[in-house]
Amino acid sequence: MAATLLKEQKDISAFVDSIDTFLLDCDGVIWAANHVFDGVQTVLDLLRSKGKRILFVTNNSTKSRKSYLKKFQSLDIHASAEEIFGSSYAAAYYIANVLKFPKDKSVYVIGMAGVREELESEGISHIEDDGTNLHAMDEMATIKPDPRVGAVLLGFDLNINYKKYAKAFTYLHADKNCHFLATNSDLTFPAGGTVYPGTGALLAALSAPLDREPVVLGKPHQPMLDVIIAKYHLDKARTCMVGDRLDTDIEFGKTGGLKTLLVMTGVTTEEALKKSSIQPDYYIASLGNLQP
Ligand SMILES: O=C(O)[C@H](O)[C@H](O)COP(=O)(O)O
Numbered sequence: 001m002a003a004t005l006l007k008e009q010k011d012i013s014a015f016v017d018s019i020d021t022f023l024l025d026c027d028g029v030i031w032a033a034n035h036v037f038d039g040v041q042t043v044l045d046l047l048r049s050k051g052k053r054i055l056f057v058t059n060n061s062t063k064s065r066k067s068y069l070k071k072f073q074s075l076d077i078h079a080s081a082e083e084i085f086g087s088s089y090a091a092a093y094y095i096a097n098v099l100k101f102p103k104d105k106s107v108y109v110i111g112m113a114g115v116r117e118e119l120e121s122e123g124i125s126h127i128e129d130d131g132t133n134l135h136a137m138d139e140m141a142t143i144k145p146d147p148r149v150g151a152v153l154l155g156f157d158l159n160i161n162y163k164k165y166a167k168a169f170t171y172l173h174a175d176k177n178c179h180f181l182a183t184n185s186d187l188t189f190p191a192g193g194t195v196y197p198g199t200g201a202l203l204a205a206l207s208a209p210l211d212r213e214p215v216v217l218g219k220p221h222q223p224m225l226d227v228i229i230a231k232y233h234l235d236k237a238r239t240c241m242v243g244d245r246l247d248t249d250i251e252f253g254k255t256g257g258l259k260t261l262l263v264m265t266g267v268t269t270e271e272a273l274k275k276s277s278i279q280p281d282y283y284i285a286s287l288g289n290l291q292p
């Protein structure tokens with residue numbers, strides 16, 4: 001069924017009254033990079049004044065919950081660490097509590113501080129490449145796999161290079177029992193009024209030559225929602241996922257039995273929405289327009 005546009009004040013008020021908890025995506029909903037969309041702070045304060053619970057659920061793995069809290073505070077957005085769920089946290093939680101990863105094993109990480117910090121907060125040993133470049137194919141023999149590695153975890157890495165890929169490939173190609181994990185698989189992310197290659201683009205360069213797909217921990221996959229529902233005992237019928245991407249945020253909400261609201265400030269255009277087989281319950285121009 002096609003999505004319903006929320007535009008009239010009475011429709012917006014009725015929708016807000018029907019929801020107790022808002023799960024808010026970040027990139028493309030709250031902000032693009034460091035630009036907070038107009039009206040977002042006001043809406044967050046209004047929703048909280050009406051007793052609504054707000055949780056932030058982001059596939060962006062570059063920051064830990066602690067670092068995201070600093071970003072929220074720097075942008076005058078009220079939040080607490082317990083309200084923030086990132087794909088790095090989802091990955092670390094999964095490795096520690098679902099895989100029950102052996103203490104004598106390490107995770108080879110392609111990613112940034114967010115992944116490292118969340119693995120450390122779960123007591124998971126990890127190793128990364130030193131970031132230097134190879135200069136000739138003859139140097140491939142310098143890649144010496146570490147026998148402690150039992151999993152490869154890929155997250156967004158602004159400084160990815162061939163050597164990092166070659167090491168990850170070596171672990172996964174040599175040992176089919178080596179866990180292949182990814183924080184998320186978003187193909188693009190919004191910034192500066194356009195989009196750029198996202199984690200899914202980096203992931204394709206590894207999964208294609210391996211001919212193997214990773215376990216993806218972020219949206220639309222449900223481990224993150226399972227953690228959130230268990231922690232907050234949410235009523236799914238009165239919980240809404242608000243996002244800008246159809247194949248992650250809206251799919252995440254629909255699969256999880258939540259209400260779904262798409263905003264048009266991120267990666268999804270009206271044209272893409274009309275053509276998509278993934279339809280949110282509602283859509284709105286911006287989160288800043290959701291003024292009850
Ligand atoms: O490429 C990525 O990692 C994602 O596109 C990006 O960071 C998504 O973040 P979200 O919209 O879930 O906050």
Ligand SMILES: [Mg+2]
Binds near residue numbers: 026266
């Ligand atoms: Mg987004």
